[in-house]
Amino acid sequence: MPELPEVEVTRLSFASRIAGACIESVVLGKPLRWPLGCDPQLLVGQQVVGVRRRGKYLLVDLQNGLLLVHLGMSGSLAFSENAGSAGKHDHFDLHTSHGLLRLNDPRRFGAVVFAPTQNSPQAQKLLGKLGVEPLGDGFDLATFCALLKKRRVPIKQALLAGDVVVGVGNIYASEALFLAGIRPTTRCARLSRVRLALLHQAVRSVLTRAVEKGGSTLRDFSNAQGESGYFQLEAAVYGRAGQPCRVCGSVVRAIRQGQRSTFYCPTCQKP
């Protein structure tokens, strides 16, 4: 479910409240994608220092170690008012002096993993091969071009892979390619530097805009305050198969690439 904007919106919505909180207890539900990797008791008594983000991971810094939280396809983090009743899909409850932070994840593709430090093997196994942060200073055009020039896959799949640039998921890959006027099926190596420059800028702007709009709420995303996002209302192509392109009126098409749906305008987006 969540791509970079939704993860960042989630982070912004709970980071200040959780900061400084003391962990009082931890309650685990059904198994998530990976095991926690430590005795939950190790977390009890620790203070939450702050929350950072790396790609689609939330890094919850503790006095001693950190939690890597991934929301998978269907996860959401929120403060819960009714501390007593963990629901069917509540799989990680962090009871703290500042409230109960709860991970709800019906599909359980998400995970909460403890690591002693960010450089530990446990953390690096998850973070080590991630690409550059698209909204950070490290996202420079030269590197972007150099990495993509070597790829032969369609550009959409390279964006999704996350080893060139992180955080671009299925919605924003389609949206960024629309903004850049690039057909998702175009092979990376065929793209000129000028077109890659457009894409580089498009990735930044679409993600920035999505964060501003509170992310995309397609079926159930909400931030830690329970608020929906609104970016989906201004999506140019995602989820709009059969509808007219907002720019040229052509019918938006849907195709499948690597088991994922892709949307594009056949007129605005050139091969």
Add this chain to the structure above:
DNA sequence: CACGGATCCTGATGGC
């Protein structure tokens, strides 16, 4: 080593 495909899991939706 880059790539394509299967895979983990549950729920919503639509056709029959």
Add this chain to the structure above:
DNA sequence: TGCCATCAGGATCCGT
């Protein structure tokens, strides 16, 4: 409170 197929915002692993 019908059944079945398909699809869903992610990412790893495995075979080629």
